[in-house]
Amino acid sequence: MKRFFFLAILLWSANTRAQQAPALKLITCEGKAQGTYYLVKYLSADTTSMDKRIDSLFGVIDQSLSLYKPGSAINRFNETGHITMDEHMKAVIQKALFTSKATSGLFDITVKPLVYLWGFGVTKPSFKGVPPPDSIKAAMSYIGYRYLRVKGDQLYAAKKGVQIDCNGIAQGYTVDVIGHFLSQQGIDNYLVDVGGELCAKGHNHQHKVWSVGIERPSPGDTAYEPVQGLVRLPGKGIATSGNYRRFFDQGRTRFAHTIHPGTGVALHNNIISVTVIAKDCFTADAFDNPLILMGVEKGLTFIAQHPEYGLEAIYIYKDKDGAIKEAFSKGFKAYMEF
Numbered sequence: 449m450k451r452f453f454f455l456a457i458l459l460w461s462a463n464t465r466a467q468q469a470p471a472l473k474l475i476t477c478e479g480k481a482q483g484t485y486y487l488v489k490y491l492s493a494d495t496t497s498m499d500k501r502i503d504s505l506f507g508v509i510d511q512s513l514s515l516y517k518p519g520s521a522i523n524r525f526n527e528t529g530h531i532t533m534d535e536h537m538k539a540v541i542q543k544a545l546f547t548s549k550a551t552s553g554l555f556d557i558t559v560k561p562l563v564y565l566w567g568f569g570v571t572k573p574s575f576k577g578v579p580p581p582d583s584i585k586a587a588m589s590y591i592g593y594r595y596l597r598v599k600g601d602q603l604y605a606a607k608k609g610v611q612i613d614c615n616g617i618a619q620g621y622t623v624d625v626i627g628h629f630l631s632q633q634g635i636d637n638y639l640v641d642v643g644g645e646l647c648a649k650g651h652n653h654q655h656k657v658w659s660v661g662i663e664r665p666s667p668g669d670t671a672y673e674p675v676q677g678l679v680r681l682p683g684k685g686i687a688t689s690g691n692y693r694r695f696f697d698q699g700r701t702r703f704a705h706t707i708h709p710g711t712g713v714a715l716h717n718n719i720i721s722v723t724v725i726a727k728d729c730f731t732a733d734a735f736d737n738p739l740i741l742m743g744v745e746k747g748l749t750f751i752a753q754h755p756e757y758g759l760e761a762i763y764i765y766k767d768k769d770g771a772i773k774e775a776f777s778k779g780f781k782a783y784m785e786f
Contacts, residue, residue, distance in 0.1 A: 472637070474653040481506040482619060483516070484643030490630055491637040491653060498633075505626060512536040513618045515560075515570050522614060526560065529605035540614050540621050541596070541603060547617070547734040548593040550757065551750075554738035556709035558595060560613035561587040566714045568705040584712040591709055616706075619645050620687050620733025627729075639681075640729075644688055647729040648681035657682045659785060662723050663764070678785040685729030689736035690721030690764075706737050717743060720764040720772070725783055727758045735759055744775050751777045 472491040477499045479486055488502060512521045512534050525531035533541060547555040564570075565579045565587050590609045597604040605611075623640050627647045630638045637650030639658045648658035659678045679686065689706060707714055722740045726732035735757065739747040744763045751759045760780040767773050 472653075477502055479503065482510065482514070482622065482642065484619075485641075486626075486643070487639075487641040488626060488630075489639045489652070490635045491650070492633075492635055498630075501629070502626060505629060506622065509536050509618070509622050509625065513540060513614050515613060515615070522612060525603060525605070526611040529608060529610065531603050533601050533603050536621070536625070537603070538601060540618055541598060543621070543730060543734055544614065544617055545593060545596065545598070547738070550754070551735070551738040553593060553709055554741050555616070555734060556591065556593045557612045557614050557616070558591050558593055558610055559707045559709050560611040561590050562707045562709075562712050563613050563615075563705070566705070566707060568707075568714075578714075588712045591712070616737050617730070617734050619643055620685065620729040620731075623647050623729040623733075624685065645686070645729050645733055646681065647685040649683055660686060662686075662688070662762070663721070679723075679725070679783050680785060681725070681783070684725050684727065684783075685732045686723060686725050687729055687732035687736045688721055688723040689740045690719075706740060708741055718766045719743065720766065722747065722761055722763050725760045725780065731757070731759075736761075748775060748777055 472493055473495055475490050475492055475495060475497075477486075477488040477497065479499065479502075481503070486502070486506070488498075510517050510520065513536060514520050515522060515526075517523070521531055521534060521537050531537070541557075544555065544557045548557075562584070565583055567576065590607065590611070592610075595606045595610045596612070597606050619642055623642045623645050624647055626640045626642070627638060627649060630640070631649070637652070639648045639652070639660070640646060641660075646660055648660075650658075652658050657680045659680050662677050662679055705714065717740075719740050722736055724732040724736045724739060726735065739750070739759075739761055742750055744765055747761065747763065751757075751761060760777045760783065762777075762780050763775045765773055765775070
Protein backbone atom coordinates (compact mmCIF):
# COMPACT_ATOMS: atom_id res chain seq x y z
CA MET A 449 0.00 0.00 0.00
CA LYS A 450 2.84 2.38 0.89
CA ARG A 451 4.58 1.54 -2.40
CA PHE A 452 1.37 2.28 -4.33
CA PHE A 453 0.90 5.55 -2.45
CA PHE A 454 4.49 6.59 -3.18
CA LEU A 455 4.07 5.76 -6.89
CA ALA A 456 0.87 7.79 -6.99
CA ILE A 457 2.70 10.80 -5.53
CA LEU A 458 5.45 10.46 -8.14
CA LEU A 459 2.89 10.31 -10.96
CA TRP A 460 0.99 13.29 -9.56
CA SER A 461 4.24 15.25 -9.23
CA ALA A 462 5.30 14.44 -12.81
CA ASN A 463 1.88 15.39 -14.19
CA THR A 464 1.91 18.64 -12.22
CA ARG A 465 5.34 19.57 -13.58
CA ALA A 466 4.19 18.74 -17.11
CA GLN A 467 1.13 20.93 -16.66
CA GLN A 468 3.21 23.77 -15.25
CA ALA A 469 5.89 23.61 -17.96
CA PRO A 470 5.03 26.07 -20.73
CA ALA A 471 4.60 24.60 -24.20
CA LEU A 472 7.51 25.27 -26.54
CA LYS A 473 6.62 26.77 -29.90
CA LEU A 474 8.62 26.94 -33.11
CA ILE A 475 9.73 30.52 -33.73
CA THR A 476 11.26 31.64 -37.04
CA CYS A 477 13.31 34.79 -37.65
CA GLU A 478 14.55 35.61 -41.12
CA GLY A 479 16.00 38.46 -43.11
CA LYS A 480 18.97 39.63 -45.15
CA ALA A 481 22.47 40.31 -43.86
CA GLN A 482 26.11 40.03 -44.97
CA GLY A 483 25.05 40.01 -48.62
CA THR A 484 22.88 36.92 -48.17
CA TYR A 485 19.88 35.59 -46.25
CA TYR A 486 19.60 34.37 -42.70
CA LEU A 487 17.10 31.99 -41.15
CA VAL A 488 16.90 31.23 -37.43
CA LYS A 489 14.53 28.62 -36.02
CA TYR A 490 14.19 27.87 -32.32
CA LEU A 491 11.82 26.45 -29.74
CA SER A 492 10.63 28.75 -26.98
CA ALA A 493 7.61 29.42 -24.79
CA ASP A 494 8.19 33.14 -25.36
CA THR A 495 6.90 34.10 -28.80
CA THR A 496 8.39 37.60 -28.70
CA SER A 497 10.35 38.11 -31.90
CA MET A 498 14.13 38.32 -31.65
CA ASP A 499 14.54 39.77 -35.16
CA LYS A 500 15.80 43.13 -33.94
CA ARG A 501 18.30 41.64 -31.51
CA ILE A 502 19.61 39.27 -34.16
CA ASP A 503 19.86 42.14 -36.67
CA SER A 504 21.87 44.12 -34.11
CA LEU A 505 24.34 41.22 -33.82
CA PHE A 506 24.86 41.30 -37.57
CA GLY A 507 25.39 45.06 -37.35
CA VAL A 508 28.07 44.76 -34.67
CA ILE A 509 29.94 42.02 -36.56
CA ASP A 510 29.72 43.94 -39.84
CA GLN A 511 31.18 47.01 -38.14
CA SER A 512 34.15 44.81 -37.31
CA LEU A 513 34.62 42.52 -40.33
CA SER A 514 32.65 43.78 -43.34
CA LEU A 515 34.63 45.01 -46.33
CA TYR A 516 31.39 46.55 -47.62
CA LYS A 517 30.94 48.81 -44.58
CA PRO A 518 32.90 52.09 -44.69
CA GLY A 519 34.83 52.66 -41.48
CA SER A 520 34.71 49.03 -40.36
CA ALA A 521 37.65 47.77 -38.34
CA ILE A 522 38.86 45.55 -41.19
CA ASN A 523 38.77 48.46 -43.66
CA ARG A 524 40.69 50.65 -41.23
CA PHE A 525 43.34 47.94 -40.87
CA ASN A 526 43.62 47.62 -44.64
CA GLU A 527 44.15 51.37 -44.90
CA THR A 528 46.72 51.74 -42.11
CA GLY A 529 48.25 48.32 -41.48
CA HIS A 530 47.34 48.46 -37.78
CA ILE A 531 44.21 48.11 -35.65
CA THR A 532 43.14 47.54 -32.07
CA MET A 533 40.92 44.52 -32.50
CA ASP A 534 37.50 44.14 -30.91
CA GLU A 535 36.41 40.73 -29.61
CA HIS A 536 34.92 39.64 -32.96
CA MET A 537 37.91 40.58 -35.06
CA LYS A 538 40.31 39.04 -32.55
CA ALA A 539 38.43 35.72 -32.54
CA VAL A 540 38.36 35.57 -36.35
CA ILE A 541 42.02 36.56 -36.78
CA GLN A 542 43.18 33.98 -34.24
CA LYS A 543 41.13 31.25 -35.92
CA ALA A 544 42.37 32.30 -39.35
CA LEU A 545 46.02 32.14 -38.31
CA PHE A 546 45.47 28.77 -36.65
CA THR A 547 43.86 27.40 -39.81
CA SER A 548 46.65 28.84 -41.97
CA LYS A 549 49.25 26.95 -39.96
CA ALA A 550 47.13 23.78 -39.88
CA THR A 551 46.75 23.78 -43.69
CA SER A 552 50.31 24.91 -44.53
CA GLY A 553 49.03 28.23 -45.83
CA LEU A 554 46.16 26.98 -48.01
CA PHE A 555 43.89 29.15 -45.90
CA ASP A 556 45.18 32.73 -45.92
CA ILE A 557 43.20 35.90 -45.25
CA THR A 558 45.87 38.08 -46.88
CA VAL A 559 44.49 37.05 -50.30
CA LYS A 560 42.46 40.27 -50.55
CA PRO A 561 44.56 41.74 -53.43
CA LEU A 562 44.03 38.53 -55.41
CA VAL A 563 40.31 38.38 -54.64
CA TYR A 564 39.91 41.88 -56.08
CA LEU A 565 42.22 41.18 -59.00
CA TRP A 566 40.07 38.22 -60.04
CA GLY A 567 36.91 40.32 -59.83
CA PHE A 568 35.40 38.85 -56.66
CA GLY A 569 35.88 41.87 -54.39
CA VAL A 570 33.85 44.92 -53.45
CA THR A 571 35.24 46.84 -56.43
CA LYS A 572 35.82 45.32 -59.86
CA PRO A 573 39.06 45.44 -61.91
CA SER A 574 39.24 47.34 -65.17
CA PHE A 575 39.35 44.09 -67.17
CA LYS A 576 37.20 40.98 -67.14
CA GLY A 577 38.36 37.38 -67.04
CA VAL A 578 41.68 35.85 -66.07
CA PRO A 579 44.14 38.53 -64.90
CA PRO A 580 47.44 39.00 -66.73
CA PRO A 581 50.32 36.94 -65.27
CA ASP A 582 52.32 40.04 -64.34
CA SER A 583 49.36 41.38 -62.33
CA ILE A 584 49.07 38.10 -60.43
CA LYS A 585 52.82 38.15 -59.76
CA ALA A 586 52.64 41.70 -58.43
CA ALA A 587 49.71 40.85 -56.13
CA MET A 588 51.50 37.76 -54.84
CA SER A 589 54.19 39.93 -53.27
CA TYR A 590 51.63 40.96 -50.61
CA ILE A 591 50.28 37.48 -49.91
CA GLY A 592 51.30 35.56 -46.80
CA TYR A 593 49.71 35.08 -43.38
CA ARG A 594 53.17 35.36 -41.85
CA TYR A 595 53.02 39.08 -42.63
CA LEU A 596 50.40 39.41 -39.87
CA ARG A 597 51.51 40.11 -36.30
CA VAL A 598 49.26 39.84 -33.25
CA LYS A 599 50.27 41.35 -29.92
CA GLY A 600 47.45 41.21 -27.43
CA ASP A 601 44.57 43.13 -29.00
CA GLN A 602 46.83 44.71 -31.62
CA LEU A 603 47.02 43.51 -35.22
CA TYR A 604 49.91 44.71 -37.37
CA ALA A 605 50.92 44.19 -40.99
CA ALA A 606 54.63 43.47 -41.12
CA LYS A 607 54.76 44.67 -44.73
CA LYS A 608 53.17 47.80 -46.11
CA GLY A 609 50.37 47.02 -48.54
CA VAL A 610 49.30 43.72 -46.91
CA GLN A 611 45.51 43.59 -46.66
CA ILE A 612 43.05 41.03 -45.34
CA ASP A 613 39.70 39.57 -46.41
CA CYS A 614 37.86 37.50 -43.78
CA ASN A 615 34.84 36.61 -45.90
CA GLY A 616 36.00 32.98 -46.06
CA ILE A 617 35.50 32.54 -42.32
CA ALA A 618 33.41 35.41 -40.91
CA GLN A 619 30.07 33.92 -41.92
CA GLY A 620 30.70 30.72 -39.99
CA TYR A 621 31.76 32.79 -37.01
CA THR A 622 28.55 34.82 -37.22
CA VAL A 623 26.45 31.66 -37.23
CA ASP A 624 28.04 30.53 -33.98
CA VAL A 625 27.70 33.98 -32.38
CA ILE A 626 23.96 33.87 -33.03
CA GLY A 627 23.78 30.34 -31.68
CA HIS A 628 25.64 31.41 -28.53
CA PHE A 629 23.26 34.35 -28.14
CA LEU A 630 20.27 32.00 -28.27
CA SER A 631 21.86 29.74 -25.65
CA GLN A 632 22.37 32.78 -23.41
CA GLN A 633 18.62 33.42 -23.67
CA GLY A 634 17.96 29.95 -22.27
CA ILE A 635 17.08 28.47 -25.67
CA ASP A 636 18.33 24.90 -25.94
CA ASN A 637 16.88 23.94 -29.33
CA TYR A 638 17.75 25.96 -32.41
CA LEU A 639 18.98 25.98 -36.00
CA VAL A 640 20.90 28.96 -37.41
CA ASP A 641 21.43 29.35 -41.16
CA VAL A 642 23.37 32.25 -42.67
CA GLY A 643 23.72 31.87 -46.42
CA GLY A 644 23.95 28.08 -46.22
CA GLU A 645 26.40 27.93 -43.31
CA LEU A 646 24.63 26.40 -40.32
CA CYS A 647 24.82 25.29 -36.73
CA ALA A 648 22.28 23.38 -34.66
CA LYS A 649 21.60 22.45 -31.07
CA GLY A 650 19.05 20.14 -29.49
CA HIS A 651 15.98 19.07 -31.44
CA ASN A 652 13.28 20.51 -33.69
CA HIS A 653 9.53 20.82 -33.04
CA GLN A 654 9.10 17.16 -33.95
CA HIS A 655 11.55 16.17 -31.20
CA LYS A 656 14.08 15.01 -33.78
CA VAL A 657 17.68 16.10 -34.31
CA TRP A 658 17.75 19.03 -36.71
CA SER A 659 18.30 17.97 -40.33
CA VAL A 660 19.48 20.15 -43.20
CA GLY A 661 19.49 19.58 -46.93
CA ILE A 662 22.58 19.23 -49.08
CA GLU A 663 22.80 18.71 -52.82
CA ARG A 664 23.91 15.29 -54.02
CA PRO A 665 24.26 13.98 -57.58
CA SER A 666 21.68 11.66 -59.06
CA PRO A 667 23.01 8.20 -59.99
CA GLY A 668 24.77 8.39 -63.36
CA ASP A 669 24.42 12.18 -63.43
CA THR A 670 26.61 13.94 -66.00
CA ALA A 671 25.02 17.40 -66.00
CA TYR A 672 24.84 17.79 -62.22
CA GLU A 673 21.13 17.89 -61.71
CA PRO A 674 21.27 17.34 -57.97
CA VAL A 675 18.86 15.63 -55.65
CA GLN A 676 18.34 16.67 -52.06
CA GLY A 677 20.08 14.73 -49.32
CA LEU A 678 19.50 15.21 -45.61
CA VAL A 679 22.21 15.56 -43.01
CA ARG A 680 21.59 15.37 -39.26
CA LEU A 681 23.31 18.00 -37.13
CA PRO A 682 23.44 16.84 -33.50
CA GLY A 683 25.07 19.90 -31.97
CA LYS A 684 27.35 20.47 -34.98
CA GLY A 685 28.16 23.07 -37.61
CA ILE A 686 28.19 22.64 -41.39
CA ALA A 687 29.63 24.75 -44.21
CA THR A 688 29.96 24.36 -47.97
CA SER A 689 32.47 25.69 -50.47
CA GLY A 690 31.84 25.28 -54.18
CA ASN A 691 32.29 26.56 -57.71
CA TYR A 692 28.58 27.31 -58.19
CA ARG A 693 28.14 30.43 -56.04
CA ARG A 694 30.51 33.07 -57.39
CA PHE A 695 32.37 32.29 -60.59
CA PHE A 696 32.97 33.22 -64.20
CA ASP A 697 33.54 31.04 -67.24
CA GLN A 698 36.33 31.63 -69.70
CA GLY A 699 36.46 29.23 -72.60
CA ARG A 700 35.68 25.82 -71.17
CA THR A 701 37.09 26.63 -67.74
CA ARG A 702 35.10 27.79 -64.74
CA PHE A 703 36.99 30.00 -62.28
CA ALA A 704 35.47 30.18 -58.78
CA HIS A 705 35.98 32.79 -56.08
CA THR A 706 38.28 30.61 -53.94
CA ILE A 707 41.87 31.74 -54.62
CA HIS A 708 44.91 29.52 -54.11
CA PRO A 709 47.28 31.58 -51.90
CA GLY A 710 50.31 29.71 -53.22
CA THR A 711 49.70 30.27 -56.92
CA GLY A 712 47.44 33.31 -57.01
CA VAL A 713 45.05 31.47 -59.33
CA ALA A 714 41.29 31.09 -58.81
CA LEU A 715 39.87 27.62 -58.21
CA HIS A 716 39.35 25.71 -61.46
CA ASN A 717 39.64 22.04 -60.57
CA ASN A 718 37.15 19.20 -61.03
CA ILE A 719 35.39 19.71 -57.69
CA ILE A 720 31.85 21.03 -57.65
CA SER A 721 31.60 21.39 -53.89
CA VAL A 722 32.83 20.20 -50.52
CA THR A 723 30.56 20.19 -47.49
CA VAL A 724 32.24 20.04 -44.10
CA ILE A 725 30.82 19.06 -40.70
CA ALA A 726 32.70 20.12 -37.57
CA LYS A 727 32.15 20.81 -33.89
CA ASP A 728 30.96 24.32 -34.81
CA CYS A 729 30.28 26.32 -37.96
CA PHE A 730 33.33 28.52 -37.35
CA THR A 731 35.61 25.49 -37.77
CA ALA A 732 33.66 24.02 -40.70
CA ASP A 733 33.80 27.35 -42.55
CA ALA A 734 37.50 27.77 -41.86
CA PHE A 735 38.42 24.41 -43.39
CA ASP A 736 36.03 24.16 -46.37
CA ASN A 737 38.12 26.39 -48.65
CA PRO A 738 41.46 24.63 -47.95
CA LEU A 739 39.79 21.25 -48.44
CA ILE A 740 38.41 22.21 -51.85
CA LEU A 741 41.86 23.47 -52.88
CA MET A 742 43.48 20.22 -51.73
CA GLY A 743 41.27 18.14 -53.99
CA VAL A 744 39.43 14.93 -53.18
CA GLU A 745 42.25 12.50 -52.38
CA LYS A 746 44.49 14.91 -50.48
CA GLY A 747 41.51 16.44 -48.69
CA LEU A 748 40.20 13.10 -47.42
CA THR A 749 43.71 12.09 -46.42
CA PHE A 750 44.12 15.36 -44.51
CA ILE A 751 40.89 14.71 -42.59
CA ALA A 752 41.94 11.15 -41.75
CA GLN A 753 45.40 12.23 -40.61
CA HIS A 754 44.09 15.06 -38.41
CA PRO A 755 41.29 13.71 -36.19
CA GLU A 756 42.07 16.48 -33.70
CA TYR A 757 40.22 18.96 -35.93
CA GLY A 758 37.02 16.88 -35.81
CA LEU A 759 36.24 17.24 -39.52
CA GLU A 760 34.00 15.15 -41.77
CA ALA A 761 33.32 15.98 -45.40
CA ILE A 762 31.56 15.00 -48.63
CA TYR A 763 33.04 15.97 -52.00
CA ILE A 764 30.94 16.32 -55.16
CA TYR A 765 33.22 16.18 -58.20
CA LYS A 766 33.60 15.22 -61.85
CA ASP A 767 35.71 12.21 -62.69
CA LYS A 768 37.99 12.07 -65.75
CA ASP A 769 35.05 10.93 -67.92
CA GLY A 770 32.86 13.83 -66.78
CA ALA A 771 30.55 11.75 -64.58
CA ILE A 772 29.41 13.35 -61.34
CA LYS A 773 30.63 11.44 -58.30
CA GLU A 774 30.74 11.83 -54.53
CA ALA A 775 33.35 10.84 -51.98
CA PHE A 776 33.06 10.79 -48.19
CA SER A 777 35.35 10.98 -45.24
CA LYS A 778 35.08 7.95 -42.98
CA GLY A 779 32.59 9.41 -40.52
CA PHE A 780 30.40 11.57 -42.78
CA LYS A 781 27.86 8.89 -43.67
CA ALA A 782 26.90 8.57 -40.01
CA TYR A 783 25.24 12.00 -40.31
CA MET A 784 23.32 11.25 -43.48
CA GLU A 785 19.68 10.22 -43.92
CA PHE A 786 19.68 8.18 -47.10
